[in-house]
Amino acid sequence: MSKLMKQVWAKAQADKKRIVLPEGEEERNLQACGKIMQEGLANVILVGSEKVIRDKAVSLGVSLDGVEIHDPETSDKTQEYANGFYELRKNKGMTLEKVDKIVRDPLYYGTMMVKLGHADGLVSGAIHTTGDLLRPGLQIIKTAPGISVVSSTFIMEVPNCQYGENGMLLFADCAVNPCPTAEELASIAISTAETAKTLCGMEPRVAMLSFSTMGSAQHELVDKVRRATELAKEMRPDLDIDGELQLDAAIVKKVADLKAPNSKVAGKANVLVFPDLQAGNIGYKLVQRFAGADAIGPVCQGFAKPINDLSRGCSADDIVNVVAITAIQAQDQAK
Incomplete structure (x- = not known):
């Protein structure tokens, strides 16, 4: 266990x-x-x-x-x-x-x-x-008050890993919403932060993932993640949420220092919000198989x-x- x-x-x-x-x-x-x-x-x-x-x-x-x-x-x-x-x-x-x-x-x-x-x-x-x-x-x-969508998260426990919270990270949404809107992504981020507190006892640091870091690329898909980040911050200014961030900028300090030096989340994220279900589902299974991680879930939230x-x-x-x-x-x- x-x-x-x-x-x-x-x-x-x-x-x-x-x-x-x-x-x-x-x-x-x-x-x-x-x-x-x-x-x-x-x-x-x-x-x-x-x-x-x-x-x-x-x-x-x-x-x-x-x-x-x-x-x-x-x-x-x-x-x-x-x-x-x-x-x-x-x-x-x-x-x-x-x-x-x-x-x-x-x-x-x-x-x-x-x-x-x-x-x-x-x-x-x-x-x-x-x-x-x-x-x-x-x-x-x-749905719960202030939450627009039901979503899911996997709690990933990666052995011998320094990322996240000593190898523990939450991945969302990996099982429910195929193509969430910016508003839905914001709700997913907030729900997953609460799950991190409730089930894992951790202070969430939420990274909104994309193929761009802080404006390094321009595309409508990136715009959606940027808008989701803005909405999530407006809805819950008490939470540490930042984006858009590439995966390496989200969890690797050296990369974060180069790409997002002013971010409170970059380089130390323990909650990863994927831009859509394809990315989330593929991402958690890659980590589960290649890194031998325990994937606990999906946990429904919202x-x-x-x-x-x-x-x-x-x-x-x-x-x-x-x-x-x-x-x-x-x-x-x-x-």
């Missing part, structure tokens, strides 16, 4: 939160549930058929002691969630007939649990796509309440770690 995850586990254990797993019938979720409860990382709520869940748990040798199980088909909460969802969506053409069917979907049911405070966070994605997760999240939870996505190729241990991360986010939002 990485140093960061050890810290995350300890924080999660110190203040247990209620985390809902809408894919409650899925075997990896059940295996993860057993470990989460055993390690005291969270109080787990499973959504699905209680019979199916209990039968599978027996076959897997997983104890469900202390685990809450909700079956949307029989739960006394289903009508309450249907009414709540109708109120949220009635101006969008939602009908009572549609609502009753929609909230029986475990993802919508689980998201309504979080909305109404019956759970502190949600983790899904072992058998659902990112779009499946984001849809109810955006319809029900919505929602008003914690919701996190999984890879459909995830392991039970991956689910355990994402639940612990979600619990830390819930702790932070409860402050």
Whole structure:
């Protein structure tokens, strides 16, 4: 286990939160549930058929002691969630007939649990796509105040590395927004800075990346990053955010001294905001493969309440770690 995850586990254990797993019938979720409860990382709520869940748990040798199980088909909460969802969506053409069917979907049911405070966070994605997760999240939870877009970050832990925070850096956005606008990039920068504080305990130094450093190139793509930097600074003048910066100027002091000598961020950035999803996704995978880095994530950010996505190729241990991360986010939002 990485140093960061050890810290995350300890924080999660110190203040247990209620985390809902809408894919409650899925075997990896059940295996993860057993470990989460055993390690005291969270109080787990499973959504699905209680019979199916209990039968599978027996076959897997997983104890469900202390685990809450909700079956949307029989739960006394289903009508309450249907009414709540109708109120949220009635101006969008939602009908009572549609609502009753929609909230029986475990993802919508689980998201309504979080909305109404019956759970502190949600983790899904072992058998659902990112779009499946984001849809109810955006319809029900919505974005946090002052944040225009939901995004993602990977926490990269690079062994034997002097860059960032002793080899720890956050990369965003690597999983959600294909071509963010300047306004969206600014929101991504602010969200990732907050994630750096919440999960990593670091003071963020945010570099807005480009193929230009402080005006060395002229192009509309560079203009977007410059505008995003200006907006982010206006929105959060308390944060150290600077750009546009090339990658080497962002993390290498010698290069920063030449290209951006007056920057508070250049040469020591620990948060890297990529200009689009292609660059971010390629960038984190290059570092993961070539440098042997641990890539923790993707961590979703920007929602008003914690919701996190999984890879459909995830392991039970991956689910355990994402639940612990979600619990830390819930702790932070409860402050």
